[in-house]
Amino acid sequence: MVRELSLTPKQEEVMRISTYEPKRWNISVGAVRSGKTFLDFYRIPNRILAADENGAIALVGNTEGSVSRNIIDPMRQMFGEKLVGRVKSGGMVRLFGRDCFIFGAFRSGCADKLQGLSLSYCYGDEMTTWSEDVFRMIMSRLDRPNSIFDGSCNPASPNHWLKKFIDEGVKNGSVRASRFTIDDNPKLPESFVKALKRDYAGSVYYDRFILGKWKCAEGVIYRDFADAPERFILKRVRASDIIMADVGVDFGGNGSATAFNLTGYTAGYKRIITLDEYYRQGIISPAELERDFVRFIKKALRSYPCLRDVYCDSAEQVLIRGLENAARKERLPVEIHNARKGDIGQRIRFYSSMMSSGRYRIAAKCVNTIKAFTEAVWETGGTDRRLDDGSVNVDSLDAQEYSTERRMREILAAAR
Template sequence: MGISLKQQTAWKDFLTPEVRFLLLDGAIRSGKTVIAILIWLHWLPKSPEGHLAIIGKTKTTITRNILDVIKAIRPQAIGHYTSKTDVVTIMGRDVQIISANDAQAESKIRGLTLAGSMVDEATLLPEPMFVQLLGRHSVPRAKMIATTNPDSPAHYLKTNYIDRHEEGLLPDWAVHHFTMDDNPGLTPEYVESVKREFSGLWYRRFIQGEWVSAEGAVYDMWDPKKHVVEWDELPRMVDAYAVGIDYGTQNPTAALILAMGEDGILYFVDEWRLDSTNRGHGTWTDAEQSQALLNWLHTTTHAPRMDVQPRRIIVDPAAASFKVQLKQDGAWGLTDANNDVLYGIRLMANGLGAGWLKIADRCQGLIKEAPGYSWDPKAQAAGADKPIKTADHSLDAARYALATTERLWRRTVDNTAIKLTHTT
């Protein structure tokens, strides 16, 4: 694989003694992470004595984005590691693996003196942890290299570091912006197919590499004429991955079945909701909700378009008492939902935009909530992307089902996306 001029320049900057922090930001598939890894592997044998670390959102993302890539491009450079790895040997040096996925993230590096670090998806680190991390590179000749996709223009990484670097206030920083054109390993056909997967906010951030605000509708590509399918026109479902459940007591409870059609497209095929239209007087107990939900599931699996039973019942991770009740009532495949909100939103936005996700007209709660789902302007002003928490119960249930089962449907959907690209 060749190295582009942008990648060469970034490499040269990192090796310059005056540069202590190298940040590579920009579009997905633009070669940021690969060149960051190559630079770091080259530098490690020459790095000063002291602690080294790789920091990312979770150990899972560090493994997928960094360790697995090292193993693929230079297998002799890395020692054995597992999903529970806290330390891994890279280029003969012990490197600590540190996740930033909870409120105690900052404490994980407090007191640590670093000779070098690599940061994966820097915008996902809490600001206190990132500030703490910068101050921990106190070993002479210590260096940090970080990669990220763009985020809000009010994000601390943009306002406190990138903007100040551009003003000449951070002379020991080097910042390079990447697009897919900077990745020599991509074919024009592949670039075009990836561009088709995104729209709106996600297109501007992940394809154009812009630091732009999340404003207005979350699903700005929503079009009932494109995305809603009448029940009688659904293809036969060949697999049902899950029913995603967002649980409520005073608020609605929503459950949506995610299935794969024989056409290779994902469908939310049916929905069960308990809300003001059918709740009646008073609050339903967990036992009442569980029994009604399971009765619906057993009935739905015999419907004309749905002759397969969902593999999993995926529940809001905060609904502890409801999960206990479901288990007592014989629920199968009980799984805590992946509740990474932005990741789930992005999956759903990609599916709607690329055409590999559609909704049956039985899912009326989801259909009614989608067009009004909006970004929170107050959160945006503070540099965070958060949707307004109202009328989102079916949307949350859908997000749980999509994000938690991705590994089960991803390969089929990718093949479907390629076919859709060639027919449009």
């Protein structure tokens, strides 16, 4: 059964204007959970039904999987499988009587899939995560007389290529940009909004994900931690409070260090605590690495027998196999995995949120990780990249992030 149409005042305004006075480019930019994507669940069917039959239809996101999760699956729940099919191999899906292409746009090679297409309609999800090359290819493919593009994203740096495109398009009349703030969605529970504002307070993400502003990432990354590290440091950790533990491993080399970080979790993920660390600069032999790793894991297991999983930098498969063999030889009850190594921005946002909400703590003996969080800064030039030129310790940060990366969604969800 189709869900009854129920839009917020902001959604109604954008829906009305983009339906009766559409531009070639209609892009919603703004806060997380502000309702900009939910609006598109109703706008997309209208566009597909009105689209030129001589042109193709495409839905584009960071990856094909993210398009399915963010757009196709929710629409199927709303409109049913007869109107919203399932994505087939090759990236095709049947939507409202039309065969539609599904593309990922996170890297320039994805643009090859668009060659030869003539698009009458395209929808874009998470546009600030795209490769600019893919976006430029889409521009060239929207070649029908009434081709239309709808899209949405969270804002990034004011220097982002998409911001420049939007600004130029607004000036020449080809783009309609709609800005959403978190307060544009009155349907969100007040407690959730307060928690979200608290989580992003004091960081660049507050301006972007709460206020919906394009904001530079500059200066110190973890402002809460850098301003008052004593708020996060524990002189003593009760082992009985830790119900699960994981280790992250970052391998060193020229100009970098090898780092192991042991992270523990209290019940319900109420606290995430860095319990112990290993940090050694320079190149070490595989034998030394394996010896030090075994020592670190044995020490961790004596205090925290709940330790089960180790996540390693996946770029070093030979070294990982060495750790696996060493762990097997010593009969260590741990499983060694490749770290996910997802988007670094997500990892940074996770720890910013944990710090702002008071859920992150670190043992006083972890001096290298404490210093790393204190000194972490953004690259200059308005990018969203963490400075990694050898002048600051990012190795401990990588190891710390690897240790929690596979649990991030669960941990964030536990606070809601």
